[in-house]
Amino acid sequence: MSEHHTPLIRLAKRDAMARGQVWAIRASSFLAAILISAVIFLVMGHNPLGAFGTMITGALGKNTAIRQTVRIAIPLLGTALAIAPCFKMRFWNIGAEGQITAGAVGASYFALFWADRLPQVPLLLVMAAAGAVCGGLWALIPAFFKARWGTNETLFTLMMNYIMIGVVKWLQGGPWEGRPGSQIIPQFDSAAVLPKVLGVHCGWIIVLILMVVMFLYMKFTKQGYEIAVIGGSENTARYAGMNVGWIIMRTMFLSGAIAGLVGFIVSSGADNTLHAGVAAGVGFTAITVAWLAQLNPFAMVAISMLLAVLEKGASTLETQLYVPASISDIITGIFLFCMLGCEFFINYRLILRGGHREGAVQ
Amino acid sequence: METVHAIELRHITKRFGTKVVANDNIDLTIDRGEILSLLGENGSGKTTLMNMLSGIYLPDEGEILAEGKPVSIRSPGDAYAHGIGMIHQHYKLVEVFTAAENIALGLKGKGHDRRTVAAQVQAISDKYGFGIDPNKKVYDMSVSEKQTVEIVKVLYRGAEVLILDEPTAVLTPQETERLFGILRTMKADGKAIVIITHKLHEVMAISDKVAVLRKGKYVGTVNTADTNPQKLTEMMVGHAITLNIDRPQAKYRDLRLEVKGLNCRSGEGLPVLKDVSFQAFGGEILGIAGISGSGQKELLEAVAGLQKAESGHIFYYPPHPKSDIAGRHVPVDKAGEELVGKTPGQIRKVGVSLAFVPEDRLGMGLVGSMGMVDNMMLKTYKDAPGPFVDRKPPRELAQRLVQELEIVTPGISVPVRRMSGGNVQKVLVGREIASTPTVLMTAYPVRGLDINSSYTIYRLLNEQKLKGVAVLLVGEDLDVLLELCDRILVLCGGRVSGVVDGPAATKEQLGLMMTRVGGGEEESRHE
Numbered sequence: 001m002s003e004h005h006t007p008l009i010r011l012a013k014r015d016a017m018a019r020g021q022v023w024a025i026r027a028s029s030f031l032a033a034i035l036i037s038a039v040i041f042l043v044m045g046h047n048p049l050g051a052f053g054t055m056i057t058g059a060l061g062k063n064t065a066i067r068q069t070v071r072i073a074i075p076l077l078g079t080a081l082a083i084a085p086c087f088k089m090r091f092w093n094i095g096a097e098g099q100i101t102a103g104a105v106g107a108s109y110f111a112l113f114w115a116d117r118l119p120q121v122p123l124l125l126v127m128a129a130a131g132a133v134c135g136g137l138w139a140l141i142p143a144f145f146k147a148r149w150g151t152n153e154t155l156f157t158l159m160m161n162y163i164m165i166g167v168v169k170w171l172q173g174g175p176w177e178g179r180p181g182s183q184i185i186p187q188f189d190s191a192a193v194l195p196k197v198l199g200v201h202c203g204w205i206i207v208l209i210l211m212v213v214m215f216l217y218m219k220f221t222k223q224g225y226e227i228a229v230i231g232g233s234e235n236t237a238r239y240a241g242m243n244v245g246w247i248i249m250r251t252m253f254l255s256g257a258i259a260g261l262v263g264f265i266v267s268s269g270a271d272n273t274l275h276a277g278v279a280a281g282v283g284f285t286a287i288t289v290a291w292l293a294q295l296n297p298f299a300m301v302a303i304s305m306l307l308a309v310l311e312k313g314a315s316t317l318e319t320q321l322y323v324p325a326s327i328s329d330i331i332t333g334i335f336l337f338c339m340l341g342c343e344f345f346i347n348y349r350l351i352l353r354g355g356h357r358e359g360a361v362q
Numbered sequence: 363m364e365t366v367h368a369i370e371l372r373h374i375t376k377r378f379g380t381k382v383v384a385n386d387n388i389d390l391t392i393d394r395g396e397i398l399s400l401l402g403e404n405g406s407g408k409t410t411l412m413n414m415l416s417g418i419y420l421p422d423e424g425e426i427l428a429e430g431k432p433v434s435i436r437s438p439g440d441a442y443a444h445g446i447g448m449i450h451q452h453y454k455l456v457e458v459f460t461a462a463e464n465i466a467l468g469l470k471g472k473g474h475d476r477r478t479v480a481a482q483v484q485a486i487s488d489k490y491g492f493g494i495d496p497n498k499k500v501y502d503m504s505v506s507e508k509q510t511v512e513i514v515k516v517l518y519r520g521a522e523v524l525i526l527d528e529p530t531a532v533l534t535p536q537e538t539e540r541l542f543g544i545l546r547t548m549k550a551d552g553k554a555i556v557i558i559t560h561k562l563h564e565v566m567a568i569s570d571k572v573a574v575l576r577k578g579k580y581v582g583t584v585n586t587a588d589t590n591p592q593k594l595t596e597m598m599v600g601h602a603i604t605l606n607i608d609r610p611q612a613k614y615r616d617l618r619l620e621v622k623g624l625n626c627r628s629g630e631g632l633p634v635l636k637d638v639s640f641q642a643f644g645g646e647i648l649g650i651a652g653i654s655g656s657g658q659k660e661l662l663e664a665v666a667g668l669q670k671a672e673s674g675h676i677f678y679y680p681p682h683p684k685s686d687i688a689g690r691h692v693p694v695d696k697a698g699e700e701l702v703g704k705t706p707g708q709i710r711k712v713g714v715s716l717a718f719v720p721e722d723r724l725g726m727g728l729v730g731s732m733g734m735v736d737n738m739m740l741k742t743y744k745d746a747p748g749p750f751v752d753r754k755p756p757r758e759l760a761q762r763l764v765q766e767l768e769i770v771t772p773g774i775s776v777p778v779r780r781m782s783g784g785n786v787q788k789v790l791v792g793r794e795i796a797s798t799p800t801v802l803m804t805a806y807p808v809r810g811l812d813i814n815s816s817y818t819i820y821r822l823l824n825e826q827k828l829k830g831v832a833v834l835l836v837g838e839d840l841d842v843l844l845e846l847c848d849r850i851l852v853l854c855g856g857r858v859s860g861v862v863d864g865p866a867a868t869k870e871q872l873g874l875m876m877t878r879v880g881g882g883e884e885e886s887r888h889e
Contacts, residue, residue, distance in 0.1 A: 221749050222744060222749060222750065225739075225743055225751050226743075228729070228732065228736070229729050229732075232730060232732060236727060236729050238668065239666075239716070240706075240740045241705065241741065
């Protein structure tokens with residue numbers, strides 16, 4: 001048979017791979033990311049080994065560095081946990097950014113105006129509850145429209161982000177403005193600030209508890225089961241007698257509430273105030289975290305730490321080696337690309353021309 | 363003196379992944395002026411083999427010879443260049459185009475303007491007696507007309523070898539006869555024709571030779587005249603098997619469901635069920651026949667509470683107090699409990715169960731990404747108190763079903779999507795039966811199943827009937843309905859065109875009722 005007629009490269013779907021092989025592919029993609037970044041460093045005139053060393057020591061070298069890295073990871077993990085049930089349901093909530101911000105607004109209201117009326121613990125609890133309720137209600141709006149009229153949740157949740165960020169800008173310059181003309185909301189009273197545990201605000205304990213609760217919720221509760229069924233097949237869910245619209249709204253409220261709680265943690269624990277950039281892109285980065293972790297809450301811890309190390313390491317590069325910010329962004333991008341891209345090779349294999357016989361041997 | 367074959371396949375092997383061997387070292391010859399049936403159970407590799415001829419897949423090993431010369435077929439275009447055309451199960455037509463426009467679609471070069479194409483299509487149509495109008499839009503066509511357009515499309519492109527994949531699956535008996543007439547004319551014209559099928563009586567009726575595949579391997583080719591359905595089945599299955607379906611008599615036969623003047627509209631607001639009235643009895647299998655899309659699905663869904671009834675009534679009567687299934691469900695009004703207006707959950711508690719096997723098998727009824735255990739509790743997960751699911755009963759049920767129905771799976775937690783079609787269906791039907799229903803509704807339960815599994819399903823349905831369950835069975839294969847059902851309800855365009863007695867009815871009678879000769883079809887289209 002005229003062998004040269006077969007295409008040079010073909011794609012074929014793989015059978016389920018062995019666990020070891022999967023991890024080998026992931027490890028090699030990580031290695032590839034390091035190699036590509038090394039080339040970039042070389043081109044920029046830096047010693048790659050030195051640069052990676054700077055990144056690692058910058059992120060994990062000293063206790064203070066570790067604390068800062070953990071501070072970056074906390075909202076990432078929390079938000080990834082928030083969007084996990086939505087994604088499991090195949091409801092593409094990309095509005096975590098707005099839900100975080102909404103939660104931060106709710107928490108800030110009590111931090112700014114109730115700090116003198118309540119002692120610290122009740123105040124923080126009220127702030128947390130307000131954050132969760134505000135985030136949840138903000139998420140409920142697109143869910144209601146989706147359940148009632150089948151609107152596209154992706155666009156809807158995305159646009160809601162900008163509205164909420166706009167609201168905070170208005171608060172900053174208007175009713176909640178501190179010193180007139182400053183466009184800044186004043187710092188919270190110390191009673192409204194999350195206490196520190198082991199040098200980092202106690203948000204890390206909250207998200208770790210959330211992680212366990214979310215794992216149990218998704219795996220062992222009736223509600224978690226309903227979410228999985230809807231994600232698998234909406235028709236089947238309806239056929240089983242589930243009220244799909246109601247479940248969508250309930251799950252989105254939960255998702256928004258957790259994102260709102262993250263908003264409370266960030267504004268109270270890290271920023272000690274409210275500003276328009278409170279979410280700082282976490283709502284989007286968390287999608288990457290959730291996806292890479294394949295919605296497994298425990299894997300999310302590792303992934304969010306990894307991304308935090310990358311981010312902290314990249315910013316150390318900027319300050320210590322004077323690498324331009326754009327280059328550290330490129331390095332982060334290369335790592336994400338390789339990590340996401342390797343999933344392709346886990347699902348598919350390439351067959352080179354004439355190479356099909358080796359497949360036959362296995 | 364060896365004659366040159368139109369197509370010769372030598373040692374063809376095709377693998378999917380490393381474990382699945384769809385075709386294993388297959389040799390096959392196709393000759394002009396002959397109709398060859400490619401027979402085999404689902405999953406035996408018939409379609410895969412023919413897809414390699416039509417340029418959809420590339421063989422991993424072996425060679426293809428056209429008119430004695432080795433060829434490489436990398437695309438449907440290559441296939442046409444060698445005179446090979448395939449008519450797939452799912453038609454690939456643009457609804458808003460006319461027949462001629464669809465036929466010319468994708469052809470390059472001159473001479474394919476609308477008028478020339480229409481004239482040539484007319485010529486082909488006249489030659490073989492297709493009787494199609496080149497300027498008719500596809501959305502105005504019946505299924506059989508669409509199929510004809512596909513055949514003309516292939517002929518227009520100069521195909522000498524025609525491959526038809528399960529061409530009769532969607533046709534009425536009358537339409538099937540017509541198609542066979544056309545195939546015979548084409549055969550007389552010297553075309554080589556391959557039809558892929560698993561229906562034995564059709565094989566006997568139309569083909570000159572039968573090539574049998576079993577589990578991806580070539581079993582052999584026999585002359586149709588020298589064989590019979592029993593022998594062919596043995597070749598297909600690999601061992602002797604009885605082909606009779608029982609129709610036992612149940613002890614109690616009592617009214618279970620009474621549907622009166624039921625009207626339903628589809629999501630787009632079109633009427634899908636019109637003034638439907640019928641009765642279903644416990645201890646009886648009521649077959650529901652009709653051209654696909656005549657309201658079968660909506661009827662079952664309306665009874666299950668998944669489809670909103672616009673008007674009409676569905677009354678449910680409790681089972682005979684002495685039958686096995688009495689007293690297992692919530693008590694109902696003995697004078698007839700109205701089901702219209704109840705939620706699917708309430709209807710399920712009464713004992714009405716729906717096992718619908720959709721075309722893709724998984725779209726409704728099962729969640730493909732979940733294992734058997736999680737699929738078992740789909741309708742019962744709420745029954746246990748508290749916020750947590752109890753996976754113990756579904757796990758036990760899954761294990762029981764695996765044993766009783768001989769379900770082949772690597773494990774009860776493996777996603778059902780990874781199981782074969784027959785096993786998936788056993789899971790679905792088994793779950794519904796496990797809920798000890800009083801009304802068991804099932805649609806296409808043997809769709810895509812091998813012969814052994816099909817007979818297992820028929821046996822299960824008969825068992826339910828003997829227990830006093832009212833079984834409603836929507837089926838595709840009229841021969842099976844006629845053998846299995848006590849009565850058959852025929853739907854046409856959302857209306858009941860009649861109810862006939864299973865033992866007395868004939869296939870032709872059903873075929874006529876399905877199209878309701880005398881305007882039933884027309885009426886439904888213009889409403």
